[in-house]
Amino acid sequence: MRFIIFVLVFAGFFAHGAKPKIDASQLVQRAEDQMLGKTFRGRMEMTIERPDSKRELEILSWTDGRKKAVVKVVKPAKDKGIGNLRNELDLWQYLPKVERLVKIPPSMMLQSWMGSDFSNDDLVKTSSFARDYTHSFAGFETIDGTKTAKIICTPKPDAPVVWGRLEMWIEPKKAYVLRQDFYSESGELIKRMVGSDVKKFGTHTIPSRLTMTTIKKNTSTTLEYKEAYFDEKPRPEHFNQNFLKSPVVKL
Amino acid sequence: MKLALALFVLVSRFASAEVSWRQNLELIPQYRALNQSGFIEGSERYELYGLIASHLEWSRESWFFEIKPEIRSVTSSGVHEAPPFNVTAQTSRRWLNSRRLLKRERDFDAYIDLNRANLRWTAGETEIFAGRRPISLGMLRFFPVWNKLTLPLTFQPGPEWIENPDGFGFATQAGTWAVRSFALRGDEPEDDDLALVEVRKFGQGYEVQLLGGFWWRSSAGGLAASFDVGGDSLRIESLWISRFRDRESQVQTGLGYESALSSKWTLVAEILHQSAGRGEFHNHPGVPNRFMVLAGKLYALPYLTYQLHPLWQIHGGILAGFADEMSYVGLTGFDYNLAENTTLTLKIKTPFGAPHGEFGDRRIEDPRGFHMGMATTAFLNLQSVF
DSSP: OOOOOOHHHHHHHHHHHOOOOOOOOHHHHHHHHHHHEEEEEEEEEEEETTTEEEEEEEEEEEEEEEEEEEEEEEEHHHHHHOEEEEETTTTOOOOOOOOTTEEGGGGGGGSSTTSSSSBHHHHOOOOOOOTSSEEEEHHHHHHHHEEEEEEEEEOOTTTTOOOOOOEEETTTTTTTTEEEEEOOOTTTTTEEEEEEEEEEEETTTEEEEEEEEEEETTTEEEEEEEEESSOOOOGGGSHHHHHOOSSSOHH | OHHHHHHHHHHTTTTTOEEEEEEEEEEEEEEEOOOSSSSSSSSEEEEEEEEEEEEEEEEEETTEEEEEEEEEEEEEEESOEEEEEEEESOOBBSSSOOOEEEEEETTTEEEEEEEEEEEEETTTTEEEEEEEEOOOOOSSSSSSOOOTTTOOOOOSOOOOOOOOOOEEEEEEEETTEEEEEEEOBBBSSTTTTTEEEEEEEETEEEEEEEEEEEEETEEEEEEEEEEETEEEEEEEEEEOOOBTTOOOOOEEEEEEEEEESSSSEEEEEEEEEESSSSSSOOOOOOOOOOOSSSSSSSEEEEEEEEEETEEEEEEEEEEEEEEOOOOOEEEEEEEEEEEEEEEEEEEEEEEETTTTSSTTTTEEOOTTTTEEOOOOEEEEEEEEEO
């Protein structure tokens, strides 16, 4: 009897102490699928906050898998119609004032999108956290009462990425990202994205507010999903230059 | 009767349309230091440009209609010599002469005009349009090898306003191929007419464009391409224009390079060669024309932009003219997002270099000792859209 109790206690101790198995790459892939879906169309509000000012934009966005994306500004009136089209690694910018479409260099991916803390790459998702990085599980951490798996992402050699390292905190059951830290190649923490106000849009559970903070400047931009539709039938006519140039901006 | 019927169809088509309305206000004080002596009175000019525009857009299903009437004005100190329609892109004289003089006094001009008025029909990846709208061509940022219609010319004095041409055309895209064709009707048939077809091919890391057609009494053909090389963009734009009467055939070629040096610095460098351009300017006016907004043979323009702050962007560059006597125009300024709907822009254009060069201060001299060169200009543009 004593022997059986000993075995049970011993087994229980190890069962409690052992690290549950997390497949880091699979979790990152699930998180990316959760955020982007097979297709996505959505209406978002972007609030750019600075110590001395605050600016609000309303944007519409469409993506088709990982390869194609369109972003168009709806408000304010000054910027209405400005947009970006991505096809694989190629990116175009549209300037409605002169109805001009310009192909912009890949090196501009790290530059700020419309003066916000989000980069061109953040908005049109040229790089893929699942495809372009290797992943390792670094333990569980609790963020605002939610248990998350911390994943370290290291860029694969020759991957078209702009960061030296990424750290992601992912809720493991539904696979949504609650926090993401972006490090430079020299290991300096550059930006932090925090997800909050988790909502269900169709079959996708995602944080509906994403706040990107530029650490050194202590400035932040919040992107809030107002409408989001995932996994609809692909609409190839949305991912061409005529659609980007079209003055009609409906979701 | 036909016009009434067309209007009825148009009005009924847009009766239940979605409507959006924007107002655009611009106030542009400008200072010019005239590099001249003897030809005209005074050595300085102050001008105040103003623009008020209303932009109305209607859309319903596949249809879209927009109209943008605007009033432009200029007040000058002293002699009036800068009418508000002196925009920096020298376009065709347009088929619909919509410009109407509102007021003219010794030092004040005001006009009302239509900046845009067009109807578009879109189905999937195809668009057909008729009316007045911007037509942008080519890939270069500064030199208008292809885009002689709507590219704001950073190096010209005065506000960077454009006048949009009148015409009709269509555009379609199928996969990685796109075709656009348009005919622009001018005030003087043939002199101001233009009919072009543009074919684009997109590929991984490159884009190639071909252009051909009839352009202001000449045949024209061109090739433009953009390639991604090591994260940067290399661009080429060339245009051949056929001979017409005493104007020789010519070839214009532009090369461009664009790179994000960091998350804040961007470099654009461009070179322009014009076979019909002048090699020397000493005592020659070298007047630009619609095909050549710069009259010389060879130019270079490196241009840097720095994102000082999310709301501030500063920029500077040098336009270098490689005529017999090198001369330059320094281009500096900033853009500041003053408020959500308001931008403040400063531009300073400073000529320097050899006195008898294209941008020199003594380009024209006469036996009386009078001389004239390019003016130094600075303007602020306060622009609000709401």
